[in-house]
Amino acid sequence: MSNVDFLLPLLVAVPMLLSTVPIVLGLRFDRTGWSVAALTTTALVAATTALANAVYATGPVSHKLGGWNPAYGIELVLDEFSALIAVLVAVTAAGVLAYTRVGGPRGNTFYSGYLLLTGGLLGISVTGDVFNLFVFLEIVGLATYAMIASGDGPESAVAALKYLILGTVGASMYLIGVGLIFMATGTLNMGVLAEVLPAAVERDPTLVRAGFAFIFVGFSMKVAQWPLHTWQPDAYQHAPDGVTPVIAAVVSTAYAYAFGRLLYSVFGPEFLTSTPYLTELVVTVGCVSVVAGSVLAVIQTDVKRMFAFSSVSQFGLIVAAYGLVTESAFVGATIHLVGHAVIKAGLFAAAGVIAISYDARTVDEYAGLADEHPLVAGMMALLLISLIGIPPSAGFVGKWYIALGAVEAQLWPVAIVVLFSTLMTLAYSARLLEKMYFTPATPLEAPHAPESVATDGGEDGGDTETAAGADAANDGAAGTRGGTETAALDAITANGDRNTVSYGMLALVVAAALLAISLGFAGGFLAGLLDPSFITEVFN
Amino acid sequence: MIELELEILASHYAYSLLFVLLGIGLYMMIANENLVKKLIGVNLFQSAIFLFFIAMAYVDGRAPIIEGKSHSVGEIASPLPQVIVLTAIVVGIALTAVGLALIIRIYAEYGTLREDTLREVRADE
Numbered sequence: 269m270s271n272v273d274f275l276l277p278l279l280v281a282v283p284m285l286l287s288t289v290p291i292v293l294g295l296r297f298d299r300t301g302w303s304v305a306a307l308t309t310t311a312l313v314a315a316t317t318a319l320a321n322a323v324y325a326t327g328p329v330s331h332k333l334g335g336w337n338p339a340y341g342i343e344l345v346l347d348e349f350s351a352l353i354a355v356l357v358a359v360t361a362a363g364v365l366a367y368t369r370v371g372g373p374r375g376n377t378f379y380s381g382y383l384l385l386t387g388g389l390l391g392i393s394v395t396g397d398v399f400n401l402f403v404f405l406e407i408v409g410l411a412t413y414a415m416i417a418s419g420d421g422p423e424s425a426v427a428a429l430k431y432l433i434l435g436t437v438g439a440s441m442y443l444i445g446v447g448l449i450f451m452a453t454g455t456l457n458m459g460v461l462a463e464v465l466p467a468a469v470e471r472d473p474t475l476v477r478a479g480f481a482f483i484f485v486g487f488s489m490k491v492a493q494w495p496l497h498t499w500q501p502d503a504y505q506h507a508p509d510g511v512t513p514v515i516a517a518v519v520s521t522a523y524a525y526a527f528g529r530l531l532y533s534v535f536g537p538e539f540l541t542s543t544p545y546l547t548e549l550v551v552t553v554g555c556v557s558v559v560a561g562s563v564l565a566v567i568q569t570d571v572k573r574m575f576a577f578s579s580v581s582q583f584g585l586i587v588a589a590y591g592l593v594t595e596s597a598f599v600g601a602t603i604h605l606v607g608h609a610v611i612k613a614g615l616f617a618a619a620g621v622i623a624i625s626y627d628a629r630t631v632d633e634y635a636g637l638a639d640e641h642p643l644v645a646g647m648m649a650l651l652l653i654s655l656i657g658i659p660p661s662a663g664f665v666g667k668w669y670i671a672l673g674a675v676e677a678q679l680w681p682v683a684i685v686v687l688f689s690t691l692m693t694l695a696y697s698a699r700l701l702e703k704m705y706f707t708p709a710t711p712l713e714a715p716h717a718p719e720s721v722a723t724d725g726g727e728d729g730g731d732t733e734t735a736a737g738a739d740a741a742n743d744g745a746a747g748t749r750g751g752t753e754t755a756a757l758d759a760i761t762a763n764g765d766r767n768t769v770s771y772g773m774l775a776l777v778v779a780a781a782l783l784a785i786s787l788g789f790a791g792g793f794l795a796g797l798l799d800p801s802f803i804t805e806v807f808n
Numbered sequence: 809m810i811e812l813e814l815e816i817l818a819s820h821y822a823y824s825l826l827f828v829l830l831g832i833g834l835y836m837m838i839a840n841e842n843l844v845k846k847l848i849g850v851n852l853f854q855s856a857i858f859l860f861f862i863a864m865a866y867v868d869g870r871a872p873i874i875e876g877k878s879h880s881v882g883e884i885a886s887p888l889p890q891v892i893v894l895t896a897i898v899v900g901i902a903l904t905a906v907g908l909a910l911i912i913r914i915y916a917e918y919g920t921l922r923e924d925t926l927r928e929v930r931a932d933e
Binding site: 340399402403406409410413414417422423425426428429432433436437443444450451454456 | 843889902913
């Protein structure tokens with residue numbers, strides 16, 4: 269214990285309070301939102317890092333809000349598991365801002381929503397109270413719906429409404445589960461719950477099991493497990509390009525973290541293994557999602573939609589790992605949570621960059637990308653390789669531990685599903701890689717740019733700009749061979765405001781790709797962070 | 809047997825009402841084509857949960873006002889579920905507001921509130 273615990277409530281309170289600042293300043297100044305968000309998220313990165321340092325040096329940090337007894341009041345806790353997620357959330361939130369500076373949705377209200385989202389996500393990672401978790405789930409949900417709807421097209425509002433209805437049902441299911449658990453135990457604090465639940469299970473097993481069932485269904489919806497995933501592809505596809513990286517990277521990850529926290533810290537491995545058919549159900553739901561998500565991803569034509577289905581399958585892997593209830597599987601799930609978040613943030617950011625600079629949104633339109641934009645194509649290839657799980661990359665370490673856990677638990681079908689998911693990931697990644705590197709651009713590219721200029725020349729401002737952007741990109745690429753990327757960049761930057769690729773966007777993609785690879789080498793280190801104290805405490 | 813069931817129904821009628829309301833809300837969300845009615849279904853679904861929390865905290869006795877002396881368990885209603893319901897109501901209102909805002913935008917863009925018409929309009933585009 270050290271004196272950093274005062275930072276815990278600030279992690280949640282500061283972004284939420286500051287989320288009002290862009291609106292207030294917006295009355296006088298036009299573009300202050302980004303600066304406020306950047307300052308706040310940078311401070312949050314510093315705060316979470318300081319807290320994580322303290323956690324890994326001296327053990328969990330906790331703070332009782334208002335000094336209330338944790339049995340009645342709300343306690344904030346940061347331990348070895350949640351510290352990882354808190355740092356991930358803060359770093360992603362700060363990193364994605366590099367993209368939205370030029371490319372993302374603008375306006376001060378957007379950044380208000382962004383800060384609200386960040387505060388909610390940090391709240392999910394630090395809260396030690398099951399009802400408080402529900403409130404943060406809903407705060408994150410609300411901010412996410414608003415941010416998805418900030419897209420330009422009308423489709424985004426439909427996608428957001430669909431997500432709102434399904435997301436609310438999911439959170440409400442969780443709330444019913446909390447109610448049943450509260451009936452059985454009379455407390456909402458996670459730490460106290462873990463102590464009194466075994467006695468409650470003995471008294472009235474049906475009540476606790478019913479509570480678990482509601483919580484499981486609620487989280488299956490929130491984490492997007494097949495067949496409750498239907499909101500996710502629409503939401504990811506129609507959200508603005510600058511929003512998808514943060515939603516895909518940390519929102520689902522925070523939900524999955526919360527589910528893991530409830531499974532292991534509240535219900536505990538003993539309850540999971542002693543309840544008949546419970547682990548089998550969780551593992552089955554996860555495995556079915558892996559298979560269904562990968563198969564659906566293979567048949568998609570839209571790249572963002574394909575990545576969305578890929579998320580369904582990757583989170584299926586994590587849920588299945590939770591259901592295995594072995595130490596290796598749990599470590600694998602945690603590493604895969606972090607690794608997948610980094611990879612997906614990079615992939616969606618890269619998809620956004622490509623949509624702007626190359627005007628490509630479907631798999632077929634990616635043809636010839638590597639010649640035009642070698643840097644983005646290269647980074648995307650690296651990220652796809654990490655997603656497949658080719659060593660040494662973040663995807664490999666997570667899947668390795670999960671497969672190891674499946675073998676330890678003697679559940680061979682799960683090990684086979686992990687292997688199968690790798691093959692299916694290869695199938696849809698290879699489609700993109702093949703288009704980018706081996707299909708020439710000519711049949712699609714040649715008629716593309718001139719035609720759109722010729723047809724809707726004077727009518728539509730937005731379209732002309734897009735075409736002009738693509739034109740400029742072509743010019744740049746045709747020019748110098750060595751500095752293709754920068755030449756194209758300069759050409760576009762000089763060209764106008766909306767359709768530009770900034771260095772910040774490229775930096776985000778490059779940073780995500782490099783992080784995805786280096787996390788592969790750091791896999792053992794990540795496992796070491798969890799291993800000594802947290803794992804022993806949970807599993808013994 | 810029937811007497812026992814009737815007794816359970818008489819003492820636990822709030823819980824049966826909860827599941828009836830949950831079912832109606834869920835059915836409205838799934839089956840109703842009108843987007844506003846879908847949102848009303850979500851609200852009904854949430855109200856059922858509020859009712860559940862209040863029913864669970866009910867005891868024959870006094871309101872949770874503690875005047876310094878200690879009370880035995882079961883004498884006074886637990887204030888925690890009521891606080892929870894208050895918070896959940898606030899969350900529900902925020903959700904309804906966001907949902908209605910989205911519906912207004914959908915109506916402005918597509919000129920319809922019905923999901924089947926919306927599907928046709930989107931398929932045409």
